[in-house]
Amino acid sequence: MKSMVDNPAEIRAGYDIIIEEIPLRSRVLDLGCGDGVLLHTLQRIKMIDGYGVELSAEGVSVCLEKGLYCYQGDIDDGLADYKSNSFDYVILNQTLQSTKKPEYVLAEIMRIGKNAIISFPNFGYYRIRMQLLLKGTMPKNRLLPYEWYESPNIHLLTIRDFRRYCRGRGYPVKRERHFNVGDGGVSLPSVAASNLFAQYGMFILDGEKYSGLS
Numbered sequence: 001m002k003s004m005v006d007n008p009a010e011i012r013a014g015y016d017i018i019i020e021e022i023p024l025r026s027r028v029l030d031l032g033c034g035d036g037v038l039l040h041t042l043q044r045i046k047m048i049d050g051y052g053v054e055l056s057a058e059g060v061s062v063c064l065e066k067g068l069y070c071y072q073g074d075i076d077d078g079l080a081d082y083k084s085n086s087f088d089y090v091i092l093n094q095t096l097q098s099t100k101k102p103e104y105v106l107a108e109i110m111r112i113g114k115n116a117i118i119s120f121p122n123f124g125y126y127r128i129r130m131q132l133l134l135k136g137t138m139p140k141n142r143l144l145p146y147e148w149y150e151s152p153n154i155h156l157l158t159i160r161d162f163r164r165y166c167r168g169r170g171y172p173v174k175r176e177r178h179f180n181v182g183d184g185g186v187s188l189p190s191v192a193a194s195n196l197f198a199q200y201g202m203f204i205l206d207g208e209k210y211s212g213l214s
Contacts, residue, residue, distance in 0.1 A: 012037065013200055014093055014119045017177050017187050021117060021204060022046055026088040029053070029113070031075050031105075032095035036063035043068075051087075053079075075108075076100045082112040085211060089115045094200075096120045097153040110171060110207045119202040122178070124158030124195045143199050159194055159201040172206040 015038055022028060026048050030039050033052030036059070042048045052070035054060050063070035076099055090113030092105070097120050099105045109116045121143050122128075131139045138148040146153070159178055166173050178198035179187040190198035 012094075012185065013181050014179065014187055014202055015041070015185075017179060017202060018042075018091060018093065018117055018119075019045060021177075022048065022089050025049070027086075028089045028091065029082070029087045030091045030093070031109070032092065032098075033063060033068075033070060034059050036066050036068045036070060038091070038093065039063070039068050039070075040066045075105050078104065079108040079112055084111050085114050085208060087113050089113060089117060090207070091117045093117065093119050094121065097155050097157065099155065102155050106169075106171075110205065110210050112207075114206075114208040115174070116205040116207050117202065118162070118205065119200055120157060120162070121153070122159050122195065122198050122201045123156040124160060125199050126196050129196075159198060162201055162203060166203065166205065170210065172209045173203055174206045175204040177202045177204065 018038065019042060022042060024046050026046065028039070028042060028048045028050045030050065030052045033039055033054050036052055039050045039052050043050050050068065052063055052068055053073050053075055054063065054070055055072065055074055057072060060070050060072045090109045092109060096102055096105070096118060125143065127141065128139045128143065131137065131141070140147060144151070144153065176194070178190045178194040178201050180190055180199045182188045194201070
């Protein structure tokens with residue numbers, strides 16, 4: 001698969017799937033957008049109306065240099081400035097596990113987004129299980145590259161955890177697109193026993209349907 005990102009070195013986990021999911025000219029909010037590579041690529045390929053929220057001043061500065069609309073903010077403080085169903089898609093890519101108030105953040109996403117794309121490292125991945133079982137230490141690998149004392153990840157979860165969470169909160173799941181990362185950052189679908197064999201979980205939630213039910 002040919003990279004859709006300008007610089008192949010900037011390919012990140014799940015970017016290709018997210019780009020594939022979002023229709024042309026959608027209104028998109030990327031929470032924890034980092035340096036804006038995903039938003040910038042979506043603008044170029046899908047001609048989206050894109051917005052970003054990023055905590056770090058450095059990330060915001062890089063986004064602005066790319067000509068992106070991005071403001072500095074902490075998503076744990078809420079998204080009250082946005083009206084309900086104000087975005088076609090809200091993206092929370094590899095950020096859920098580092099939020100302080102994941103329930104609150106997810107509730108706000110479901111309020112403001114007609115669709116939500118949520119992805120995260122799958123702590124149920126078999127290699128993580130094996131390291132815990134055989135070494136008895138917190139995993140440190142490509143998927144979770146930090147020592148326990150320096151990790152920004154404070155709410156680790158599995159695909160099964162999130163699936164159960166959505167069911168309990170009544171969040172409608174449109175699709176699950178769990179994946180591993182292959183050479184060159186390309187996402188490789190993981191279908192069978194994804195809670196065991198997928199490095200990353202990805203859920204596409206139907207915020208519009210949820211709003212109609214609530």
